Amino acid sequence: MTQETTPAAEGSNSSAASGILQNFSAELAGIVERAAPSIVRVDDGSRLTATGILWTADGIVATTSHGVERDEDITVELSDGRTLPAMLIGRDPDMDVALLRVDTTGLPAAVLASVEGGVPAGRIGELVVALARPGRTGLQASLGIISGRLESQSGGQPESVLQTDATLYPGFSGGALIDMQGRVVGMTNLLFGRGKGIALSTAIVQNAANALLAHGRVRRGYLGIVTQAVTLPAGMVQASTLTQESGLLIMQVGAGSPAEQGGLMLGDTLLAVGEQTVQNVDDLRQGLRSHGASQAVALKLLRGGELRLLNVTLGVEN
């Protein structure tokens, strides 16, 4: 079936479409204008500057750890042009988050998206704008959608890494990914993305910020081992219920460490931390990240060719 339209109707439709686009454009510009004051420029004295987000009105700024590699003479330039010295509260190199403090109050803090129904904000397909203050160019914005999500946990808390097709330019690290309500759903990161648009969900940054404010560091589960990835003997994999081809051979057990206290021994091959299968060091880090310090966790390992389960209470590295 075809639908006929008169020239007058076409003109009306075209005009309506144009109106929708103009409204959308004006609404988008308004969202950016409202969020812009909370986006700051972070300068650690190196060649490239980074961006930061005013996390609270009393001077807490969230940015990337790699944006403040030099942590003695950091400055933050606010949207009103003021440049303030900033102190590093702490950093989480694991998630590439750093928290700064500037000595002033009454700042235009960002509106942060919260975890809703146990899930961090930011649905796939949702329109988002990446906002940053790179170099001396002032505010820059880039439009896209949330194109993917990677769910994880840290200390039992839900976390997500968001992927966006919004273009992230040099200096966008530490910038905000905002939704169409003007809420910060993530902090953009060029290091993790290596060309792709990656943003740590607000939940990740908030969890890191809470820990850094409370302890000056993020205290994740710690075993106290050094490992080496090894391929498991094929016969052993076939003869057992193992679904993995490699594990982590324990090369060192720290003296007095949670691993030693839990009975782990040199030469054990670690296969899983809780529900997390461990085939390489990155898997182990992810497994430890998902558990908090002082949390008991079941470790699956091979010892003398036999499968074993050990319950170990994770600690904090001192």
Place this chain on the structure above:
Amino acid sequence: MIRVLIVAPYASLRAGLHALAAEAEGCTVVGEVGGSEELDLLLAATCPDVLLADVSGGTDDLPCLIELALRGRAGLAVLGEGTATAGRLASSALHGWAYLHPEADGDEIGAAVRAVAAGLVVLDGSHAALLKTAAATNAPVKDSIVAEGGDSLTAREREVLQLIAQGLANKNIAARLTISLSTVKFHVASILAKLDAGSRTEAVTTGARRGYVLL
């Protein structure tokens, strides 16, 4: 005039370089230091355009010199041997750098300093040949550093990396290990260079994979 600051571990080397640089056209020597720790103290006061450094006795100090040159927005002209040094200079963010043979004469040094001050890269003939050999054998310069054993961390560097993994700031690492802030910066720069990492996050990830970090 191009402001040149001499860096060399021995007084005799410094005197020689001082004389050559002072005679070079368009150059004036603004100071001499024995290494990166002294340089850290003198950098802001002297505002050099080019650091002229002799690392022929060892390249341990090179990452820190590169770091300080970047901080002082100065170029770096290095006298030394081996592809590892060239690799480190090439992979740095230095605007201008030169890599000369330790036997370079006054004319060569003067020309190199002027080129570095102009933001150019200078390699003398013998070093260029080394790089060509590396390219011909399909061995990237950065891999040459690894092949020379430059990637193994010292015990102190492992301690520093473990504290970096905990997220400690440089001053906290200095306090924990009771060493100076400059020494911490030196170790951090060396760790990043050895692990070919552009940031602490990368260094921790690579260090964990190589078994340098207790997890």
